[in-house]
Amino acid sequence: MTSETANAPEILELESFLPYRLYRLADAVSREFSKIYRDRHGLTRPEWRTLSGLGQRGRMTATELGEQSAMHKTKVSRAVAELERRRWLVRTPDENDRRVEHLTLTNAGLAAYREMVPLAQSFERELLAKLGVDERAAIVRGVAALERALEAK
Amino acid sequence: MTSETANAPEILELESFLPYRLYRLADAVSREFSKIYRDRHGLTRPEWRTLSGLGQRGRMTATELGEQSAMHKTKVSRAVAELERRRWLVRTPDENDRRVEHLTLTNAGLAAYREMVPLAQSFERELLAKLGVDERAAIVRGVAALERALEAK
DNA sequence: CCAAATTGGTTTCATTTGTAACCATCGAAA
DNA sequence: TTTCGATGGTTACAAATGAAACCAATTTGG
Numbered sequence: 001m002t003s004e005t006a007n008a009p010e011i012l013e014l015e016s017f018l019p020y021r022l023y024r025l026a027d028a029v030s031r032e033f034s035k036i037y038r039d040r041h042g043l044t045r046p047e048w049r050t051l052s053g054l055g056q057r058g059r060m061t062a063t064e065l066g067e068q069s070a071m072h073k074t075k076v077s078r079a080v081a082e083l084e085r086r087r088w089l090v091r092t093p094d095e096n097d098r099r100v101e102h103l104t105l106t107n108a109g110l111a112a113y114r115e116m117v118p119l120a121q122s123f124e125r126e127l128l129a130k131l132g133v134d135e136r137a138a139i140v141r142g143v144a145a146l147e148r149a150l151e152a153k
Numbered sequence: 154m155t156s157e158t159a160n161a162p163e164i165l166e167l168e169s170f171l172p173y174r175l176y177r178l179a180d181a182v183s184r185e186f187s188k189i190y191r192d193r194h195g196l197t198r199p200e201w202r203t204l205s206g207l208g209q210r211g212r213m214t215a216t217e218l219g220e221q222s223a224m225h226k227t228k229v230s231r232a233v234a235e236l237e238r239r240r241w242l243v244r245t246p247d248e249n250d251r252r253v254e255h256l257t258l259t260n261a262g263l264a265a266y267r268e269m270v271p272l273a274q275s276f277e278r279e280l281l282a283k284l285g286v287d288e289r290a291a292i293v294r295g296v297a298a299l300e301r302a303l304e305a306k
Numbered sequence: 307c308c309a310a311a312t313t314g315g316t317t318t319c320a321t322t323t324g325t326a327a328c329c330a331t332c333g334a335a336a
Numbered sequence: 337t338t339t340c341g342a343t344g345g346t347t348a349c350a351a352a353t354g355a356a357a358c359c360a361a362t363t364t365g366g
Contacts, residue, residue: 012209012273018277019186026178029171117163121165139299140295
């Protein structure tokens with residue numbers, strides 16, 4: 001065996017370690033984007049995701065929301081409570097199963113959602129606009145591949 | 154103008170929204186990886202990053218640590234305090250500037266670091282092994298491109 | 307020289323988060 | 337039916353986090 005690789009000084013370069021890079025990147029992007037819904041409406045991330053999920057799908061239960069937006073059920077519970085307090089959503093009990101509540105946006109909630117969507121879209125567009133065509137393709141492809149790899153566990 | 158795109162129903166598909174996908178992905182990867190240092194040594198993420206930074210560079214100040222590993226200075230402060238409590242690192246005052254402390258791992262800290270490095274490396278390797286060659290290249294390239302795009306702000 | 311602004315680092319406090327316990331309801335099995 | 341385990345959702349408590357105040361030491365500009 002060649003001594004070079006075998007006895008490589010066992011150090012880890014944090015700056016090139018994928019989990020770290022990924023986290024730092026996502027954190028930076030998310031922080032940047034969060035300014036938009038925070039400044040505009042004083043929303044937290046769970047609240048934004050809840051708003052976004054309901055705006056997109058129209059009517060969901062808390063469990064479904066958690067699945068769609070990858071949030072723990074306590075986060076969902078608290079976000080829903082807050083949006084309800086603002087009268088941005090209402091709960092309607094399920095006919096058959098009294099544990100379940102269906103959530104829908106009110107007009108006020110829908111208005112906020114409609115206001116946010118273009119902002120979100122242009123945030124994403126402007127971010128991607130800083131990349132070259134092939135870099136855009138690369139990030140999308142790479143993220144999709146990792147997503148798939150993780151699901152397959 | 155064609156009505157199709159102009160009046161597109163203004164909805165946002167969360168599942169394809171890059172900031173969300175990125176965050177969810179990073180969160181999942183980081184959570185998975187954190188099991189390793191948590192189970193093994195009961196470390197938090199800031200503590201792991203601190204250990205990792207010192208192991209890699211040998212001697213750093215708290216400020217440098219914060220820069221290298223993208224942590225807020227309060228996180229660094231607390232992580233350093235905890236590692237010191239464990240006697241995994243020591244502080245030595247700077248000769249010229251008495252505000253500054255240089256941090257270095259003790260033998261115990263170094264041992265823990267040396268134990269962690271191969272685990273981190275194989276975690277990364279196994280994750281990437283689930284991707285095709287070109288997918289690996291894509292994620293690396295895409296992440297690098299986004300990093301650059303954000304720095305350039 | 308000296309006051310003011312800056313920097314390295316810690317602490318305090320309020321907010322956010324995660325874990326676990328919990329309550330109510332439901333479905334399946336006995 | 338009754339009981340027992342799962343499920344939808346909330347709450348309580350502890351830990352992690354971020355913002356801002358803070359302290360001490362240092363630099364800068366008059």
